[in-house]
Amino acid sequence: MMEITAASSPIGSEIFALISLLVISLGVLLLLRYYLPLRSTPAYLTVPIFFALGLPASIILLVPIDLASNARNQDAGSRGIWLPERLLLVSWRISYWLTFGLTWFILPILAEFSDSGYRDPKAKLIYSLRANAQYQAIVFAAAIATMIYIFVSYGVHTESFKATVMALAYCWCLVLAIYLMGHGLVMIPRSLFRNASISGRLRRIQVDAVKIHDKMEEAIQTLDDLEAQVAELAKRKTGSATQFRDWIEELADETHLPESRPRTLTRRMSVPEVNVPHVITERYLADLSRRLTRARHSRARYLDEWDHLLQEATNVQAILDSAASKRIEIGQASPNAPFMERVTLFTPYTRYLYxxxxxPYLRIFLGCFLSLASFCIVWSEVTKSINPLFSIIALTIVHHPTSERGQIGFAGQVIASCWILYMCAAALTSLTVVKVWRGRALVRRNTHGESAMWYAMQVAKLSVPLSFNFLTFLSQDIYINTVFYDFLGKLINLTDVGAWFDWLFPCFILVPVCAAIFNLYGKVANCTGFGGVIDDDEEENESGYGTGSWREGRDLIERELQGHSSLGRLDQSSTDRRLHVPNNPNNRPAPTLSVPPAQRASSPAQASRTRPSAEPQSQAPKEPEDENFFEAFGHRVKNTLDTMQTPKWLQNAGEGMKRPKWMGGSGDSEPSGSGGDFTKWFGGSSRDGRVRL
Structure with missing residues (x-):
């Protein structure tokens, strides 16, 4: 009797779950340290972001434990890691409601609070509430409509109100999760297959170099213009500027000297026009502070991307050059380099083999493996509405089909965690390639607080629907006994609309999957005029300059590595650019890109003249990420109409026409241009302006 009790005790599982939570917390802290400057980031940002990342990771761990814990009266040996029902229920309540509050209220308000630009906390809070008012109004209106439907169908009680909140949040997040996951299931294996080709990888790096270089120049130009406004504003000693003297001096102290920043030839030869209003208000200074913060982070983002691109291009070129020598030399590491960069485990020959x-063959293998995994997920999404027995994922998880209650063991739990992790990774990876507003991006040690909050909100938003969607891959007699289904699934399936939506909508994953496989996004962009120009097979433009081709990117990279870039060199201590540039005794020498002379279409000087840098702007330009599809389309239509010339047949339409004598004409042929006054058609003269009847 004592042996049975000891065997069914959950102490071992509780210790394992506690250790797993500690490992997850440590991983989240390391992730925060990688992307955020923890010492300068306020606690009201780091603490919510920590919970927004840690709770979804714990849900990935909690779902397999819940699946194995539904066999409550059976021997624990066949259930793997399991927890008591009460502990599972408390864990689900804490994880779900904290994630719900972070997603819909806490993170959006704090994100706008940190991005407001005001100095006073009260003004920041008012700005944040005002910015989220429209978003919260739409959510509240949808909740009211859903609540009326549920109250009419199932009566007014507490469960109906809870079902309204949970079902509405689940359905909206499921729509976003299915679309992003479908795109990511294709993008991840495709990127592995593409990177398996070394030459193709170098070609794509060269194509991306043009785009990143242009965006970097635009970001630097935008910051220069904004800091010029601050410098002009600091010169004012009278008027309304005296009320905000401390604020203006603070902005001026945060600006950098022009000599410490790379300046292109165009920016060195031009002086931007500064437009500062005569009356300085708090709203203007807050908007200027907000744009300055975004411009600094945008500049840091593209500088980091440019450095990473140069380092990657150097490494790939070194791999290509090693085909003849069978050796890859990396030289001596810098004393200030990280420990992992100073440790070398390979010899030059083994490094070449690796x-x-x-x-490349490892990437091909992983691409094939993840392609099969993506196919299994898509197949299970489609077939679960037909017959759950066709689900491939269920076959990989349920290893004890003959058992009545203990169907899933430890191996099935590990596989289930891998499935959920891959589904979440596919959805979150799509966010990195989708162009979001405000240019949000994750930058190493320099991520904007608002961007970090936004990405953390997406992680918290997508974890719950993907986890419950994963449960529906299994047989109904398995997941219907879980605590997660009792807590969330019953409320989603409370109405027929919710049940049918949860059952049929995942089939629409075929839409983003097919769009990504057949490159529907690129074809639509090319049809509407927003696609990029690929001139690999274009014979008219052999050089490819001005079209964003790989040839131009190749020369940009080569000039930068040789120290002849128009951007110049940044001060390493002030900007923390970690590129190991060649000919630097403190860094590990990286091999330069070798371009055959026969393939060089033009010299670097010609390339710089052919493709000018960003033009100076009279005022703070609008960030390219802020321009949506309709604005861009309207600008293209307007430019087309402005540059359109009148056809010749329309220009000569009035020539050769004779005016009758009763209208005062002489009967001779007159060009229409000579009678520009409208009164001449009524017999009047343009000299006296009278009308003759």
Whole structure:
């Protein structure tokens, strides 16, 4: 009797779950340290972001434990890691409601609070509430409509109100999760297959170099213009500027000297026009502070991307050059380099074997494996509405089909965690390639607080619907006994509309999957005029300059590595650019890109003249990420109409026409241009302006 009690005790499982939570917390802290400057980031940002990342990770761990814990009266040996029902219910309540509050209220308000630009906390809070008012109004209106439907169908009680809140949040997040996951299931294996080709990888790096270089120039130009406004504003000693003297001096102290920043040839030869209003208000200063903060982070983002691109291009070119020598030399690391960069485990020959042969074939293997995993997920999404027995994922998880209650063991739990992790990774990876507003991006040690809050909100938003969607891959007699289904699933399936939506909508994953496979996004962009120009097979433009081609990117990278870039060199201590540039004794020398002379279409000087840098702007330009599809389309239509010339047949339409004598004409042929006054058609003269009847 004592042996049975000891065997069914959950102490071992509780210790394992506690250790797993500690490992997850440590991983979240390391992730925060990688992307955020923890010392300068306020606690009201780091604490919510920590919970917004840690709670979804715990849900990935909690779902497999819940699946194995539904066999409550059976021997624990066949259930793997399991927890008591009460503990599971408390865990689900804490994880779900904290995630719900972070997603819909806390993170949106704090994100706008940190991005407001005001100095007073009260003004920041008012701005944040005003910015979220429209978003919260739409959510509240949808909740009211859903609540009326549920109250009419199932009566007014507490469960109906809870079902309204939980079902509405689940359905909206499921729509976003299915679309992003479908796109990511295709993008992840495709990127592995593409990177398996070393030459193709270098070609794509060269194509991306043009785009990143242009965006970097625009970001630097935008920051220069904004800091010029601050410098002009600091010169004012009288008027309304005296009320905000401390604020203006604070903005001026945060600006950098022009000599410490790279300046292109165009920016060195031009002086931007500064437009500062005569009356300085708190709203103007807040808007200027907000744009300055965004411009600094945008500049840091593209500088980091440019450095990473240069380092990657150097490494890939070194791999290509090693085909003849069978050796890859990396030189001596810098004393200030991280520990992992100073440790070398390979010899030059083994490094060649690893990078030239092993990694490409490993990427092909992982691409095939993840392609099969993506197919299994899509297949299970489609077939679960037909017959759950066709689900491939269920076959990989349920290893004890003959057992009545203990169907899932420890191996099934590990596989289930891997499935959920891959589904979440596919959805979150799509966010990195989708162009979001305000240019949000994750930058190493320099991520904007508002961007970090936004990405954390997406992680918290997508974890719950993907986890419950994963449960529906299994047989109904398995997941219907879980605590997660009792807590969330019953409320989603409370109405027929919710049940049918949860059952049929995942089939629409075929839409983003097919769009990504057949490159529907690129075809639509090319049809509407927003697609990029690929001139690999274009014979008219052999050089490819001005079209964003790989040839131009190749020369940009080569000039930068050789120290002849128009951007110049940044001060390493002030900007923390971690590129190991060649000919630097403190860094590990990286091989330069070798371009055959026969393939060079033009010299670097010609390239710089052919493709000018960003033009100076009279006022603070609008960030390219802020321009949506309709604005861009309207600008293209307007530019087309402005540059359109009148056809010749329309220009000569009035020539050769004779005016009758009763209208005062002489009967001779007159060009229409000579009678520009409208009164001449009524016999009047343009000299006296009278009308003759």
């Amino acid at each position: 990078r030239y042969w092993f990694l």
